Amino acid sequence: MRILLVEDHIELSRWLAKAMRDAHLTVDCAHNGADADSLLLTQDYALVILDLTLPRMDGLEVLKRMRGRGNRTPVLILTARGGLADRVSGLNMGADDYLAKPFELEELEARIKALLRRSQNNEAITLTCGALSFDTVSRTFSYGGELLALTPREHAVLEALMVRNGHTVPKEKLFQQVFSLEDDANMDAIEIYIHRLRKKLEQGGPGRVGITTLRGLGYLLQVVQ
Numbered sequence: 697m698r699i700l701l702v703e704d705h706i707e708l709s710r711w712l713a714k715a716m717r718d719a720h721l722t723v724d725c726a727h728n729g730a731d732a733d734s735l736l737l738t739q740d741y742a743l744v745i746l747d748l749t750l751p752r753m754d755g756l757e758v759l760k761r762m763r764g765r766g767n768r769t770p771v772l773i774l775t776a777r778g779g780l781a782d783r784v785s786g787l788n789m790g791a792d793d794y795l796a797k798p799f800e801l802e803e804l805e806a807r808i809k810a811l812l813r814r815s816q817n818n819e820a821i822t823l824t825c826g827a828l829s830f831d832t833v834s835r836t837f838s839y840g841g842e843l844l845a846l847t848p849r850e851h852a853v854l855e856a857l858m859v860r861n862g863h864t865v866p867k868e869k870l871f872q873q874v875f876s877l878e879d880d881a882n883m884d885a886i887e888i889y890i891h892r893l894r895k896k897l898e899q900g901g902p903g904r905v906g907i908t909t910l911r912g913l914g915y916l917l918q919v920v921q
Contacts, residue, residue: 697812697855698722698873699743702732702758703774704750712745715801716808720835720851724876729753736762740872741769743811746791748775748782756789763790770811774804809833816859825861826919827903830854840901849874850896853889857907857917866914890915 703709726732730752748755770792778796823830837844856873906920
């Protein structure tokens with residue numbers, strides 16, 4: 697899952713980005729409202745975490761423009777402006793959740809997970825495909841009842857396929873979900889992670905899962921018959 701973190705406090709932004717990457721999320725960071733608005737014009741995200749007090753463009757204006765363009769990406773407002781009027785304004789303008797600073801990281805992570813589940817139109821705690829399961833709370837994969845060891849990018853690729861289980865996922869979409877704007881990578885890198893995942897998944901028994909390549913279309917996660 698690729699998310700946009702909009703926070704002008706650089707140290708807080710770095711700390712939050714690291715925590716989210718440790719939770720197997722791909723993170724782009726913007727430190728002012730104008731940059732956030734530009735990214736939202738050109739990039740696709742599963743979630744936006746938005747501060748309100750930002751240089752160059754207020755967070756509420758970023759949200760207003762975003763919703764005015766028909767962008768329905770979930771937005772979690774994370775701000776020191778925790779007064780009732782600010783909360784009401786943010787929610788009425790289209791925010792999906794609102795968390796005031798200071799906050800506990802555990803609560804932020806729980807809210808992020810809940811919004812991501814909702815954005816996938818699936819409130820289920822556990823997603824399954826054959827012997828493969830994904831716990832959306834712990835954000836871990838199990839295969840045949842055993843924890844599946846994955847690198848962060850293997851995890852990102854498999855999660856993108858898992859949430860679209862039964863549907864073909866284009867390579868371009870996988871690339872967007874796996875790599876942030878800071879990463880130095882090209883589209884062919886996806887094939888490396890697909891190959892590694894196939895090696896790990898081929899060890900399964902009953903309910904074994906495979907990744908099928910549909911040329912010109914993308915990749916499909918499915919149970920191997």
